[in-house]
Amino acid sequence: MSDSPIKSQGAECVASAINFCGSVQAIKLAYCEIRDQGAIKLFMELANSKSVDTIDLSGNPLTERSFDAIETCLNKNSRIRNVVLQGINVKSNFAWGKLKKFGNIVQH
Secondary structure, three states: OOOOOOHHHHHHHHHHHHHHOOOOOEEEOOOOOOOHHHHHHHHHHHOOOOOOOEEEOOOOOOOHHHHHHHHHHHHHOOOOOEEEOOOOOOOOHHHHHOOHHHOOOEEO
């Protein structure tokens, strides 16, 4: 679904379906105009996913407001091995420091 302008509302729909799709391993939502609200919902659902190991939210207008949800998700779900956040607008090293302990998982 990358490059589809589903925005946060669409991401929330994807989030609500994650745990009903037991064989989905990767969620690729790069450049979909998803904001923090949609990303937070995604990571809340991903925290309980038994199949997803990769999520790509590159190029979305995310900020550090979604980092608490990412951190919570990665602390709870060790199955997730790859979170791609390239091209988001967080410039603060302090904000990225929150995810530093997941350096081998979170790509930015």
